[in-house]
Structures are given as structure tokens and as C-alpha cells.
Amino acid sequence: MPENAEKSERDHLNETRARLLAAALPHVPFDGWSAATLEAAMADAGLEAGLARLALPRGVVDLALEHHRQGDEEMQRRAAELDLSALRYSARVAALVRLRLEVAGGREVVRRGVTFFALPAHAADGAAAIWRTADRIWETLGDSSRDINWYSKRMILSGVYSSTLLYWLGDDSPGHRATWEFLDRRIEEVMTFERLKGRLRDSPLCRGLMRGPGRLLERVRAPAGGRHDLPGTLAAGEGRE
Secondary structure (H helix, E strand, O other): OOHHHHHHHHHHHHHHHHHHHHHHOOOHHHHOOOHHHHHHHHHHHOOOHHHHHHHOOOOHHHHHHHHHHHHHHHHHHHHOOOOOOOOOHHHHHHHHHHHHHHOOOOHHHHHHHHHHHHOOOOHHHHHHHHHHHHHHHHHHOOOOOOOHHHHHHHHHHHHHHHHHHHHHHOOOOHHHHHHHHHHHHHHHHHHHHHHHHHHHHOOHHHHHHHOOOHHHHHOEEOOOOOOOOOOOEEOOOOOOO
């Protein structure tokens, strides 16, 4: 297929997904992320089932993931308009986690998503979506790590984001003040751990360990080719990924 035709088809499917999601959102608080919601969205958007299947091969799973992806995109777009240079690095991380929650949409829609991705059949997709959110945040902050730190940063931030999201869902304080205080505490705990880790890394015992098993960790590399949702590789040589 010619490149222009492929792009046109891709754009058409992206537009179809966006139309289906916009039509589905009013139904989600009542029917959740379900087949009933997808059927109602197709009817409201005036789309045939065949086209919907092309745009969303896994049906409602892809629909819920599209909602999450759009939230990541909106967070990154708004972050580009902010000047975070005056903030400490930990405060920049907290600001983007807060921004991601602020663009997440209605709490009932998000609550339904949490319930949906808590199901065993969809848990892996939900975990991958949170990982991609953490990756987007670090990417937006200009993270340049390519070693084991690439993984530890995203793993820790995934936990911070997930716990803050759950707190946010039950927070009725004015302006979600309690949530942002909770987030600040989680970030401070991470920074305390990082400072402790730094002191341990410089200790004689840790330096001795790094001459043994620790050398294996030094060979871990971040994913190559833009696939930031998958594990990376062990480098066979210096600079190889």
C-alpha cells in the first residue's frame, strides 16, 4: 500500500476511535467500560460495526485504553505550556502527576476504568497503561537515563501515580487539597529513599557487591526504537542496546 494511502487509513482509524470515545463517555458512568457502552457509542456516532472493529480490534478494551492514551497526550500538551524551571526536580514530578489527574476526566469515568482494569483479564493492560503514563511524565521532564535507572524511575513513579489516583477517587476535600498533600508526601518518601540509596551505593559493602552481581545490572539498557512499554535488553558490549 502506498505511504500516503497508509497514512490516510491510519488517520481515518484514529478519527474513528476519537468519535467512538467521545460518544461512549456519557454512557460510561452508567454502564461502565462494557459492550453495552460500545454498542451505544456506535449507534450515537452512526458508525457501522465493521468500521468500529477495525478501529478497536479488541473492542471495549481498546476503547478504555484510548481514553487513557488521550489523557496522557493532553497532559503532555498542557505541560509544554508550563514553566517548571523554577521548581525543584521533585516538585516538577509532582506537578505533572497532578496535571495528569486533572485531565483524567470525570471521576466516575476514571473509577469505572480502575474497576475494569482490576479484572484479571485486563490487569496487564492496565499496568502497561500506568507504565506508559509514568514514561510520558519522565519523557516530558527530559529524562535521559538509558540504564537500570530508566526502569527504576518508571516503576517507582507508576506506584506513586497509582496510589495517588486511588486517593484522588475518594477525596472530597476542597480543590482536592488532601490529594495534593498525599502526593507531596509520596514524592518526599521517594526522595528520602533515593538519598538513602545514594549513601548505600557509596558504601564499601555496596561497592564490593557491584564488583560481582551488580555488574549484571550495569548491562541493562532501556528499550530501543521508541517502544517504551516493553522491557529493554542486556547490552553485549559498551553502548549497545
